[in-house]
Amino acid sequence: MPVKRRKKKWIPGCISGETILAVAMTEPDAGSDLASLSTTAVRDGDHYIVNGSKIFISNGQLADLCVVAVRTDETASPHAGVSLLAIESNSKGYRKGTNLKKIGMRAQDTSELFFDECRVPVENLLGAEGEGFKYLMHNLQQERLVLGIGAYAAAEGALDITIDYVKGRKLFGKTLGKFQNTRFTLAEIATKVQLARSFLDDLIPRHMAGEDVVREVSMAKYWLTELQFETADKCLQMFGGYGYMREYLISRLFVDARVQRIYGGANEVLKEVIARRLNI
Numbered sequence: 446m447p448v449k450r451r452k453k454k455w456i457p458g459c460i461s462g463e464t465i466l467a468v469a470m471t472e473p474d475a476g477s478d479l480a481s482l483s484t485t486a487v488r489d490g491d492h493y494i495v496n497g498s499k500i501f502i503s504n505g506q507l508a509d510l511c512v513v514a515v516r517t518d519e520t521a522s523p524h525a526g527v528s529l530l531a532i533e534s535n536s537k538g539y540r541k542g543t544n545l546k547k548i549g550m551r552a553q554d555t556s557e558l559f560f561d562e563c564r565v566p567v568e569n570l571l572g573a574e575g576e577g578f579k580y581l582m583h584n585l586q587q588e589r590l591v592l593g594i595g596a597y598a599a600a601e602g603a604l605d606i607t608i609d610y611v612k613g614r615k616l617f618g619k620t621l622g623k624f625q626n627t628r629f630t631l632a633e634i635a636t637k638v639q640l641a642r643s644f645l646d647d648l649i650p651r652h653m654a655g656e657d658v659v660r661e662v663s664m665a666k667y668w669l670t671e672l673q674f675e676t677a678d679k680c681l682q683m684f685g686g687y688g689y690m691r692e693y694l695i696s697r698l699f700v701d702a703r704v705q706r707i708y709g710g711a712n713e714v715l716k717e718v719i720a721r722r723l724n725i
């Protein structure tokens with residue numbers, strides 16, 4: 446299908462929200478080391494035959510259309526043999542597995558996907574064969590920036606609700622907000638959140654102007670998700686036992702924060718990216 450027709454077929458539904466998308470890269474034996482993925486797509490006339498499985502796929506249950514990273518050339522180097530196929534979830538041989546039970550992020554589904562002799566029209570290839578890894582890396586930069594922005598917003602939100610809470614909670618004859626520990630802890634967090642804001646205010650326009658900000662975007666994802674988790678943890682402490690109850694928003698901010706340091710590139714992987722760009 447020419448690119449124009451493909452866009453006409455898929456994009457209106459994606460924009461209106463009727464077509465739900467997913468991106469399936471991770472496999473049971475290929476997470477951080479994505480280049481080792483082993484789901485294959487073998488050409489058979491005007492189709493690819495896809496075999497393999499994916500894990501931890503956001504929207505895996507709901508998705509109508511999934512961008513799947515597959516190996517189209519087993520003889521090429523690990524990075525060069527990867528391509529991207531858009532696979533409709535009603536395709537024969539496409540099976541949705543379990544909706545995995547997570548400790549947080551319960552509002553979204555995270556699923557396994559299985560491909561068993563799944564026939565996919567060749568026209569569903571996105572871009573050029575063998576260029577899939579490059580496309581993924583290119584878009585991961587934006588994803589990492591967005592993760593950083595979300596982390597910043599969650600940290601600021603946790604700080605705001607905690608400031609409200611400590612003003613109202615009374616113990617030992619005064620409000621929690623009047624204890625020096627509370628004041629210093631929240632002052633420290635507020636300082637870091639302010640720094641995060643300045644960092645992002647500088648970074649977003651640079652990214653939008655097309656500058657090479659791989660190093661800074663990696664810093665944003667790594668540092669802001671660490672800040673998000675630290676903030677959620679320290680703020681939850683201020684709520685005492687109430688903070689451990691699901692009824693309180695801070696408990697959700699805490700469990701949802703944990704995974705941010707793992708997906709979108711584990712923070713250790715991002716530190717490696719930063720170190721490489723320091724020419725160490």
Ligand SMILES: Cc1cc2nc3c(=O)[nH]c(=O)nc-3n(C[C@H](O)[C@H](O)[C@H](O)COP(=O)(O)OP(=O)(O)OC[C@H]3O[C@@H](n4cnc5c(N)ncnc54)[C@H](O)[C@@H]3O)c2cc1C
Pocket residue numbers: 468469470471473475476477478500501502503504547550555704707708709710711712713714717
């Ligand atoms: C809720 C959720 C949603 C997700 N959504 C998607 C999705 O939509 N699509 C998708 O394709 N994937 C998705 N993932 C998968 C996610 O991207 C992977 O979990 C992540 O890349 C880590 O891979 P892994 O779990 O296999 O851990 P591994 O690769 O086994 O890594 C385990 C740990 O090893 C350490 N580590 C890894 N590499 C290095 C290194 N180079 N140096 C030092 N230490 C290192 C890190 O601490 C890491 O956490 C999702 C995961 C979760 C939990």
